[in-house]
Amino acid sequence: MNYSGAFIPTLREVPADAVIASHRLMFRAGLLRKLANGLFAYLPLGLRSFRKVEQIIREEMDAIGALEIKPTVVVPGELWKESGRWDSMGESMLRVKNRLDNDFVVSPTAEEAFTAIVRDELSSYRQLPLALYQINTKFRDEIRPRYGVMRGREFVMKDAYSWHTDDKSLDDTYQAMGRAYRRIFKRCGLSVIPVKADSGAMGGSGSEEFMVESEIGDNTLILCKKCDYAANSEKAACAPDFTPSSSIEDAKAAAVNTPAFEKIDTPNVKTIDELCAFLKTEPQTFIKTLIYRAVNVELDLSSAPACAKLQRKKPSAEAPAVYTEAFFAVAIRGDLDVNEVKLASALKASEVSLASDTDVVRLTNTPVGFAGPVGLTALPLIVDRTVTGMNDAVTGALEKDLHYKHVAYGRDFTAWMIEDVRTVKAGDHCSLCSGELYTKMGNELGHIFKLGYKYTRSMNVSYLDENGKSQMPIMGCYGIGVDRTLASVIEEHHDEAGIIWPVSVAPYHVIIVPIKYDGAVKESADKLATELTSAGIEVLLDDRSERPGVKFNDADLTGIPWRVVIGDKGLAQNIPQVEIKRRSEKDSTMTDLDKASADIVKKIREEIARLNN
Ligand code: ATP
Ligand code: MG
Numbered sequence: 001m002n003y004s005g006a007f008i009p010t011l012r013e014v015p016a017d018a019v020i021a022s023h024r025l026m027f028r029a030g031l032l033r034k035l036a037n038g039l040f041a042y043l044p045l046g047l048r049s050f051r052k053v054e055q056i057i058r059e060e061m062d063a064i065g066a067l068e069i070k071p072t073v074v075v076p077g078e079l080w081k082e083s084g085r086w087d088s089m090g091e092s093m094l095r096v097k098n099r100l101d102n103d104f105v106v107s108p109t110a111e112e113a114f115t116a117i118v119r120d121e122l123s124s125y126r127q128l129p130l131a132l133y134q135i136n137t138k139f140r141d142e143i144r145p146r147y148g149v150m151r152g153r154e155f156v157m158k159d160a161y162s163w164h165t166d167d168k169s170l171d172d173t174y175q176a177m178g179r180a181y182r183r184i185f186k187r188c189g190l191s192v193i194p195v196k197a198d199s200g201a202m203g204g205s206g207s208e209e210f211m212v213e214s215e216i217g218d219n220t221l222i223l224c225k226k227c228d229y230a231a232n233s234e235k236a237a238c239a240p241d242f243t244p245s246s247s248i249e250d251a252k253a254a255a256v257n258t259p260a261f262e263k264i265d266t267p268n269v270k271t272i273d274e275l276c277a278f279l280k281t282e283p284q285t286f287i288k289t290l291i292y293r294a295v296n297v298e299l300d301l302s303s304a305p306a307c308a309k310l311q312r313k314k315p316s317a318e319a320p321a322v323y324t325e326a327f328f329a330v331a332i333r334g335d336l337d338v339n340e341v342k343l344a345s346a347l348k349a350s351e352v353s354l355a356s357d358t359d360v361v362r363l364t365n366t367p368v369g370f371a372g373p374v375g376l377t378a379l380p381l382i383v384d385r386t387v388t389g390m391n392d393a394v395t396g397a398l399e400k401d402l403h404y405k406h407v408a409y410g411r412d413f414t415a416w417m418i419e420d421v422r423t424v425k426a427g428d429h430c431s432l433c434s435g436e437l438y439t440k441m442g443n444e445l446g447h448i449f450k451l452g453y454k455y456t457r458s459m460n461v462s463y464l465d466e467n468g469k470s471q472m473p474i475m476g477c478y479g480i481g482v483d484r485t486l487a488s489v490i491e492e493h494h495d496e497a498g499i500i501w502p503v504s505v506a507p508y509h510v511i512i513v514p515i516k517y518d519g520a521v522k523e524s525a526d527k528l529a530t531e532l533t534s535a536g537i538e539v540l541l542d543d544r545s546e547r548p549g550v551k552f553n554d555a556d557l558t559g560i561p562w563r564v565v566i567g568d569k570g571l572a573q574n575i576p577q578v579e580i581k582r583r584s585e586k587d588s589t590m591t592d593l594d595k596a597s598a599d600i601v602k603k604i605r606e607e608i609a610r611l612n613n
Contacts (some may be wrong), residue, residue: 001508003542007044010554020216022490023148025499029558031507038145038153040483045558047506050156053486054135056187056504057158060180063171066131066160073137077103079112083458084322088296088350092140106139111455112476114161119461122163128463128473131170133160133481147216149483150443156482163456163473165465170450170474177448177478181210184480185445187611188489189502193442195221195230197449206450207235210480211442212488221442222424228436234341238428238437239418242389251410255391256307261374261406263397270369272334275403279394280311286334287387287395287407289371291355291363291379297323298348304380304416327363329353331395331415332384332422339423346382346419364398372396373413374404383415384422446480447487448608493584499559500584503607508540510600511560513551515567517543524576524593525566531597537604559583561607562600566593 008030012571015034018024031046042050058068077590079096080086086103094106107113114132116350121127135158145153160177164170178194185192190212194203197207209220219497222236223229231237269278272286301323328347344352357368363378364371372395373381387393391408407413453472455461462470486505493500503509510532514525523544529539540560542551548565555563563581570577570590578596581588582603591599 001538001540002610003540003544006540008554008558009043010557018148020147020150020491021494022150022487025490025494025557026148026487029499032148037089038142038151040149040152040154044045045507046486049489049501049505050482051485052507053188053482053489054156054158057135057184057480057482060184060187061133061158061160064131064176064180066133066162069117069134070136071117071134071597073107073112073139073594074104075107075110075113075185077105079116079459081111083115083455084296085109085112087387090434092142094139094141096605108138108140109479110136110159111161111451111475112459114159115455115461115475116163118163119459122461122463122473125165125463125465126477128160128331129164129173130164131160131173133158133478144579147485149217150487152483155484156483158480160478162476162478163461164475165463165471165473167474167492170476174448174450174476177476178208181446181448181478181480185485187294187504188485189504189611190445190485190488190492192445193221193223193230193440195232195442197232197447208448209444210446212492213440213446214443214488214491217441217443218456219442219444222426222434222437222441223440224430224435224540227430227433229432229435229437231424233424233439234339236424236437237431237433238422238424239431240385240389241429242386243587244385245410248410251388251391251408254387254389255408255411258392258408258411259406261404261408261412262396263399263402264405265401266403267401269401269403275394279405281394283334285392285394287331287373287390287393287409289331289373289376289396290330291360291371292328292330292338292340292343292352293355293359294326294328294344294347294349294352295324296350297326301326301380305377327359327379328382329364329373329376329379330382330384330421331387333386333390335358336384336386337422337423339383342419342423343382346417346421353611366396366398367400370396370398370400370402372398372404372407372612374398374407376413380416381413381423383409383418385418386422388415388418412447413492443484443488444481445485446478448478449476451475451477463578494559497553498557501559503559503561503604503612504611506538506559506561508538508560509604510537510562510564511540511542511555511558512564512566513542513555515548517545519568520571521566521568524571525580528564528566528578528593528597532600535597535601537601556583562604563588564596564600 010030011028014024033041041539093108138157139154162173195209197209220233222231222233223295393407394405395407397404427438456472465471514521529541532539565579576593577590579588
């Protein structure tokens with residue numbers, strides 16, 4: 001490709017809203033332009049790299065036997081109503097109506113569409129396992145699109161879905177996907193941190209996220225200094241820093257020397273800090289009780305105390321009931337925070353949030369700030385594991401300006417459910433090896449997930465097993481953001497002058513810079529370009545009549561991995577010479593013009609091989 005015929009509008013100015021390197025450089029190097037907030041157009045150079053990331057993903061998906069299909073981006077709203085997500089997806093999902101007033105969804109993800117396609121074709125166990133994927137447009141009306149294509153509104157995702165007859169088969173595909181993801185990111189030149197998205201302590205292997213370290217990352221990763229434990233803080237577990245009771249008897253025995261609990265006057269004292277100051281003690285001695293509202297709860301609440309629950313129609317006979325709204329009390333040690341993602345997952349809820357003051361007063365019959373577990377009958381009580389080790393605590397007394405002291409778990413109150421819902425922090429200890437935990441900020445590039453029967457059940461998917469009996473397949477899903485992966489490559493590979501593409505995803509492998517595109521220089525440059533091109537190397541030939549300095553700056557900015565400079569001086573040597581420079585290195589070398597193309601081809605092949613292995 002000749003530069004003069006290309007469309008590479010480089011910029012000296014940085015867009016005002018571009019605060020991270022990839023965002024700045026994608027604009028400055030002429031890869032991208034903005035159409036509106038969260039909506040971006042890839043220009044030719046950007047699209048070349050984008051397609052390379054897609055192709056790497058495609059090759060690795062194909063290599064593990066996943067099959068590419070191309071569904072539509074706009075799908076019938078009916079499918080989302082069947083799965084129950086029409087109601088639960090909220091406002092990030094773009095819904096449209098056609099002229100006949102039918103509902104449609106602009107896919108934010110595609111479990112429904114894929115499941116519907118497979119449902120119509122699946123009849124026998126012989127068709128399973130099956131893994132299908134697409135590399136296709138998604139739309140999410142993100143509240144705050146930011147950092148360029150890192151969080152756009154329209155973006156491209158590779159999403160794969162698989163169906164299986166049993167857990168073992170699902171696990172095989174899940175593991176193969178995990179290995180494919182590691183290869184994909186390595187081939188793109190990325191260092192990813194795979195994190196267990198469910199707690200490693202439970203030996204869970206149902207969800208893994210692929211993160212890149214990033215100051216602007218939305219995820220806090222919890223890592224162990226001693227072993228390779230890595231988890232998203234949304235799910236991380238830690239070693240207990242308390243002695244839990246294994247049973248109610250155990251808890252009662254531990255409280256044998258605790259005096260009976262008694263009321264204490266705590267006028268105008270509501271917060272833990274105020275209580276600590278008032279009682280001259282530490283937050284660890286308190287049990288704080290928080291009231292939560294949960295939405296779309298799939299947990300069986302038939303044994304729970306009334307908690308303002310509304311039951312939605314079951315989608316099918318075997319499906320669990322879904323409660324559109326339910327309230328819970330959560331008791332946790334005073335120095336800890338409740339992790340709402342862990343809580344939501346324990347409650348099988350789509351979302352949890354602190355109940356409003358009005359709801360707290362209505363449900364506990366107490367002003368805000370005085371809730372406590374003793375005598376709380378109106379709500380199911382979730383007890384964080386830490387509390388099961390507390391046998392002489394201070395709690396709210398469910399009355400204004402009153403607290404209880406000498407409260408013991410097991411003796412004075414029990415749990416409706418015991419769960420680990422604490423937020424793990426830096427300085428806590430690893431549940432696997434007791435090493436100290438620390439944190440890093442990370443950005444999620446991909447996610448693999450065992451879905452279970454969620455969609456095959458709600459959307460009535462079945463097949464006949466070896467005995468002719470109808471069965472429901474189990475599912476997995478696997479996503480990678482193509483745009484975010486590309487932007488992350490630039491985050492990891494750049495300097496002050498511009499991008500430094502790994503050769504695997506570079507828009508061109510080589511840029512040839514003739515000092516002056518004329519005479520013998522032009523002849524040699526054209527010949528070298530032809531030789532390289534015929535060896536399968538992608539060449540950008542800077543034939544512009546710009547000053548060499550301008551050409552060098554653009555070559556650095558656009559980040560083409562290899563630069564060949566051809567000038568009169570080099571060609572005038574006994575053996576004509578050209579200068580070869582790797583974008584990632586400072587120094588250049590002089591090479592015989594004759595040997596230049598063979599030399600470059602070898603180096604590029606070596607680099608690709610290194611990334612591929
Ligand atoms: P996030 O927490 O960052 O919003 P997510 O959990 O919603 O991500 P998934 O639904 O698992 O993401 O989608 C799979 C992949 O799609 C993500 O790992 C990410 O790479 C990409 N992705 C998701 N949302 C966006 C977005 N708004 N812009 C660009 N890529 C995105
Ligand atoms: Mg999201």
